[in-house]
Amino acid sequence: RFLEHMVSKLGVKMTKTPLRSWALTQNFTFPSMRVKACHVCKRRAFEAKLDPCEQCQAVLYCSERCRILDWKKRPEDVSHQYWCSKMEEYMKQCKTLADFPFTYTKEATSVTFDKESFLSSRELNCGYWVKESMLIHPPNQELEGWGSLSSHHLFLSLSPSSSVPPSHSFSLPPSLPLVPSLSLSLTWKEYYQRRGLDLDSPASLLLTYPLTIYYIITSLVPQHFPELNILTKQSLKIHIMEAHKEFDIIKVFWELSVLLPHVAFELHFVGDRLPKEADEEQFSMHRKDGCVTVASPNFAGEEKSDKKSIRVKGYSRPYYMVQGPKPDLVIGFNSGFGLSGMWLSSLPRLQSLRAPAYFTECSEYSCAIDDQIMGMATGGTISRPLVNPFRSPFRIIGIDNEMPWYSNAFVFHLVYKASPNSSKQQWQQAGGPERHAGPPEDAPESGRRKKDKKQNRNGQRKRK
Incomplete structure (x- = not known):
C-alpha cells in the first residue's frame, strides 16, 4: 500500500495481485562480509591475491606496484609511509579489543565474522535488531503527533526484544539489586550478573550505547573534569550528536535511569538525519506495567506510571544550528569527524560552549583522523583514546x-584551544596579584612606560 501510494503520484498503477507469490523466509540470510579489496586500485580478492603490508600487517595490496604507490602518496600525511608505524601499533590492540566474557566471543571477534548469519541463526530479525541488519530495513513511517507516536513509530512501538525467542530475550528487571560494596565501575561481566543476563545473550550489541554513557559519567568525567562534581548532580542534560541510529533505538537509554536512579536525565538527540517531524519535539520515557513507554509530556501524567522518567528532545539539524543553554555533557557515538563536513562547523560550536564533550570511535586510526580534524577546525586537540570497557x-x-x-x-x-584570558586566570590562580594590583615584575617595558606617564600627569595636575 505504501508503494502504491507513492507510484500513483507518478501516474503509475499497480496490479491488484502480485505476479508471483514469493517472499523471503524468516530465516533467510546472506553473507554480510563484503569481498576484500586492494587499498589502492580496489581490485577484489577474486581478481587478484591480496597480501597485507609486511611491516604493519594492516593494509591489503594486490601488487608491489600498489604498495609503492601508496607509500609515496602525497601529501605525506595520507601516505602509508606516514601511517605504517602507527598502524603497526594499532594492530597490537587486537587481543585487548577481542577480550569479552561472552560465550559467542570467539565467533563475534573472528576476522571472518558474519553478523547476518549470527542474527539469523538466533532469529533476531525484528524490533531493535532491525537496525543491526543489512538485510531488513523498515519503512520510513511518518509521525502523526505525539499522541500516536508510541503506536506508529516502528522502533518506539516495538520492545527491544520483540519477536525474539525466550532463550535470547533480554527483558530486564526494573531495577538493579542493591550491592553496597560494588563500586560504580562495572564491566560487561559484572553488569550481566547484576541484571540477571546469561552470557549467551547478545544484548550487549544494543546496550553498548547507554552503558558507554554510564562509563563516561561515572569514570571519565570525574577524572578529567573534577570541578563539575558530576557524581553529586541530581539532574543531567546530555546532548547526543549525530544520533540518527541512537534515536531509533531510544528505549535502550532507559537503562541510564536504572543504573543511576538518583539522576533525572534530559537527553537531546541532534542530527540532520533524524526524522524531520522530530525537530524541536519533546516527549518523555517512563515505565508503565513493567514496560518502557514513550509519550508527550502533556499526556505522560494522565495514565498511571512510575514517577521516574527521562525527558527527550529531538533536533533534526546539524549541531552548530542548535541554540539553547549549555549542556552538562556532549556525547557522540562512532563520530567520524573526517566523514562529514558538518564537523568543521560543529566543533567550533563546541569550542564556544566549552562543554565537556566525549566521543567514541571504531578504531585508533579513526581517533587519529579526528585529532587532525579537531586541530583544523578549532586549533584544539583530543585526549589520549581509551579502550571502552x-x-x-x-x-x-x-x-x-x-x-x-x-x-x-x-x-x-x-x-579545547586555550581562551585568551585563560593564561591570565591561571597566573592569578597560581598566586599572582589581582588585576587592580598592576602588572607583574616581568611586565613588558611598554606597560611600565604607560604607568610612569600616568603618574607624571597626575603629579602635574596636583602641582597646578
Missing part, C-alpha cells in the same frame, strides 16, 4: 584492511 563485542570487518574495528571501541574527549 562497554564497546560492542561484534567485530566490524574492513574491506581493504585487517585492523580491528568495533563499535564504540575507543573513547576520548575534546581538549
Whole structure:
C-alpha cells in the first residue's frame, strides 16, 4: 500500500495481485562480509591475491606496484609511509579489543565474522535488531503527533526484544539489586550478573550505547573534569550528536535511569538525519506495567506510571544550528569527524560552549583522523583514546584492511584551544596579584612606560 501510494503520484498503477507469490523466509540470510579489496586500485580478492603490508600487517595490496604507490602518496600525511608505524601499533590492540566474557566471543571477534548469519541463526530479525541488519530495513513511517507516536513509530512501538525467542530475550528487571560494596565501575561481566543476563545473550550489541554513557559519567568525567562534581548532580542534560541510529533505538537509554536512579536525565538527540517531524519535539520515557513507554509530556501524567522518567528532545539539524543553554555533557557515538563536513562547523560550536564533550570511535586510526580534524577546525586537540570497557563485542570487518574495528571501541574527549584570558586566570590562580594590583615584575617595558606617564600627569595636575 505504501508503494502504491507513492507510484500513483507518478501516474503509475499497480496490479491488484502480485505476479508471483514469493517472499523471503524468516530465516533467510546472506553473507554480510563484503569481498576484500586492494587499498589502492580496489581490485577484489577474486581478481587478484591480496597480501597485507609486511611491516604493519594492516593494509591489503594486490601488487608491489600498489604498495609503492601508496607509500609515496602525497601529501605525506595520507601516505602509508606516514601511517605504517602507527598502524603497526594499532594492530597490537587486537587481543585487548577481542577480550569479552561472552560465550559467542570467539565467533563475534573472528576476522571472518558474519553478523547476518549470527542474527539469523538466533532469529533476531525484528524490533531493535532491525537496525543491526543489512538485510531488513523498515519503512520510513511518518509521525502523526505525539499522541500516536508510541503506536506508529516502528522502533518506539516495538520492545527491544520483540519477536525474539525466550532463550535470547533480554527483558530486564526494573531495577538493579542493591550491592553496597560494588563500586560504580562495572564491566560487561559484572553488569550481566547484576541484571540477571546469561552470557549467551547478545544484548550487549544494543546496550553498548547507554552503558558507554554510564562509563563516561561515572569514570571519565570525574577524572578529567573534577570541578563539575558530576557524581553529586541530581539532574543531567546530555546532548547526543549525530544520533540518527541512537534515536531509533531510544528505549535502550532507559537503562541510564536504572543504573543511576538518583539522576533525572534530559537527553537531546541532534542530527540532520533524524526524522524531520522530530525537530524541536519533546516527549518523555517512563515505565508503565513493567514496560518502557514513550509519550508527550502533556499526556505522560494522565495514565498511571512510575514517577521516574527521562525527558527527550529531538533536533533534526546539524549541531552548530542548535541554540539553547549549555549542556552538562556532549556525547557522540562512532563520530567520524573526517566523514562529514558538518564537523568543521560543529566543533567550533563546541569550542564556544566549552562543554565537556566525549566521543567514541571504531578504531585508533579513526581517533587519529579526528585529532587532525579537531586541530583544523578549532586549533584544539583530543585526549589520549581509551579502550571502552562497554564497546560492542561484534567485530566490524574492513574491506581493504585487517585492523580491528568495533563499535564504540575507543573513547576520548575534546581538549579545547586555550581562551585568551585563560593564561591570565591561571597566573592569578597560581598566586599572582589581582588585576587592580598592576602588572607583574616581568611586565613588558611598554606597560611600565604607560604607568610612569600616568603618574607624571597626575603629579602635574596636583602641582597646578
